[in-house]
Each structure stands twice: as structure tokens, then as C-alpha cells.
Amino acid sequence: MNKSSLTYWFPKIAGLEIPIPKTEIVSLTSEETQAYLKCGGDSIYFPRLNEQVRKVIQEMFQLPVFLRTDEYSGKHSWKKTCFLDNLDNLETNLARLIEESMSVDFFGALPLQAIVVREFIPMDSRFTAFRGEMPVNPERRYFIRDGKVECHHPYWIEEAVAQGTREDKIPQNWRQLAKDMNNESPEEIATLTEYAQRIASLMPEYWSIDFCKSRARGWILIDMAEGEKSWHPSDCQYSSMPEEPEEKPTIQLVRKKK
Numbered sequence: 001m002n003k004s005s006l007t008y009w010f011p012k013i014a015g016l017e018i019p020i021p022k023t024e025i026v027s028l029t030s031e032e033t034q035a036y037l038k039c040g041g042d043s044i045y046f047p048r049l050n051e052q053v054r055k056v057i058q059e060m061f062q063l064p065v066f067l068r069t070d071e072y073s074g075k076h077s078w079k080k081t082c083f084l085d086n087l088d089n090l091e092t093n094l095a096r097l098i099e100e101s102m103s104v105d106f107f108g109a110l111p112l113q114a115i116v117v118r119e120f121i122p123m124d125s126r127f128t129a130f131r132g133e134m135p136v137n138p139e140r141r142y143f144i145r146d147g148k149v150e151c152h153h154p155y156w157i158e159e160a161v162a163q164g165t166r167e168d169k170i171p172q173n174w175r176q177l178a179k180d181m182n183n184e185s186p187e188e189i190a191t192l193t194e195y196a197q198r199i200a201s202l203m204p205e206y207w208s209i210d211f212c213k214s215r216a217r218g219w220i221l222i223d224m225a226e227g228e229k230s231w232h233p234s235d236c237q238y239s240s241m242p243e244e245p246e247e248k249p250t251i252q253l254v255r256k257k258k
Contacts, residue, residue, distance in 0.1 A: 002111050003205075004225040006070040012203060013221070018195045019214075020221045022119035024060055025070070026052050028112060036098065036112050044098055049115060050091055056117050057087065066118040067093060071110050073223075074100045078132030083120070121220055124213045126177045129170055138181045138213040140192055143227055143238065144200035145207075149193050153233050154182035155210065192219055199224075 001008050007025060014020065028036070032046050057065055064085035068074075074081030074097045081097045084090060094115065102109040125135035139155035158178040171177060196209050208230035210223040232239035 002071070002113075004071055004229055005111065005113055006068075006116055006223075007114050009203070009207075009224045013199055013224070016198050016202070018198060018221050019217055019219065021066070021121055022061070024056050024117045025114045026056055026117065027114045033112065036102070037109065039102065039109075044102075045091075045095060046098075050094060053094065053115050053117060054087060054090055057084075057090070061117060061119065063087070064120040066120045067097060068116045068118070069097060069101050069110070069112050070114040070116060071112070072097070072101045072104060074104075075134055076130040076132060078130065078134035080132055083132075121217065122215045123220075124215050126181050127171050127174055133169075136178075136181075139222075140184070140188075140211045140219075141230070141232075142192055142196040142209045142211070143207070143230070143232070144196055144203075144209065145205075145227060147200050147204040149196045149200060151232070151236055151238055152184075152189070152192065152196075153236060154184065156181065157233055158182060188219070195219070195221065 003009065006023075007027070010023060010025070014023075026049065028046070028049060032049060035046070036044065053067075057063070064083060066073075067082050067084055077096060077100065081093055081100060084093050097115075098112065101112055104110060123135060123137040125137050127136050128134060129136050136156055140152060141155050142152040143150040156178065158175060192211055195211070199207070199209060206227035208225050208227050209221065211219045212222045214220050228240075
């Protein structure tokens, strides 16, 4: 099993005293997995999977919900992939999410073992960006290795807020918003270091852990991945990430033509 898959790491940390969204996993059948691998990027439709995800949402959640695969959220496309506030859009959102998962990795389709339905938690959003009007929130990435916290960084670094969104679709004061958002207070560091250390004590390998700040519930653990596959800022002493990590935090500002 790929350790970066939510189906691997989530059951291991679900019982820890760390805030995490309510999460339900809908596994693909072996036939669906094979169809995905053979599709080659063309549009694909899984009627059983769609109906099962719909049933889970109807029986266990209230809209909106957050959708993802076990390894990918398509968050840059936001309204067309991971954010679902209308069940009439479920089929098209899942199709787009799966299609993007097929093409996002430079070496081919990302593995796909499950569709994950998560409670949507309103975050402390500062502005929206990217093609899907994705909310940009205070997010932090912590790295653990050999049972200890190794380093931590703001995820949406100010230097990366430079590409992907039309200039007239982002606030003029985005730099100040980003600077304020990325301020790591001593209290925050103490809280997230404690959360990360709880995981490190249970999972001593090399991992990245992503946290997001909610409006009402504080910091929430939202994702994990193998450390070797995860992005560091280039000035981090531990940075050895390839140039194009999956869904790296980059927002492009396209200048208006004069």
C-alpha cells in the first residue's frame, strides 16, 4: 500500500486527541481500480461509486462536504472538484476529481483506491484564488522524522502568491493578507508541535502533516504524506523536493494586457 494514501495513515491517527474532520472512506472495487488505471486520462464514470458516495453523504453528512481521493483533492479547481454544496453536481465533481488525479502526476496517474467524504469545516479564509476560486487559508506543514518534529512552515508562502489568478480576482492587499496569515505565533507553534509530536510518537517514519486554521475550532489536521514526496520552501535546510510537487502552493497572478 502507498503510505501517502489516506487509507493507510488516517486509521492510524484517527484515535489521537487531534482535531480532524469527520471522514468516511468509500473504497473502489478491484474492477474500478483497473478501469481507472487503463483509462489513460479519458473521461471515466463509475455508477456504483457515485451512488455509494451519494448514499454516504445523504446518510452521514450535511452539505456542503469536502471530496477527495485517498491521495488527491484537486483543490485548485475547488468548486468543480472537492467542494460540493449541491448533490446534483456530485457526478460531475467526482468525474473532474478523478480525471485530474489521472493527469496531475508527472509520471502518470496517481494511485486511486478510494473516494473520501469529509465534513466541510469553515476555515479562517483570507481571500480566494486559482481557477476554482479556492479559499486561501492559514495552513502549516510540519515534518516529523525518527519520532521527532524536524521543521515547520507556512504552506501558502508569500513568495508563492505570484501565479494562477487574474489580478482583478484577487485583493490588491493580498501581500499583507498573506503576511498576516503566515505569522506563526508562539502559541500556534506550541499547539501544532504538540499535535505533530503525538503523531511522531506513533508513526516514527518521515512524514509531512498539514494543518489548517478553522474559524471556530482552531487548528485542524487535514492531510499527511510521506516526507520524501512533500514540498518544503526552497530555503529550508531539509528541502530536497523535486521542482514540481503535486498541488504545490503556488498562485499565479496574470497581468492585464495594456
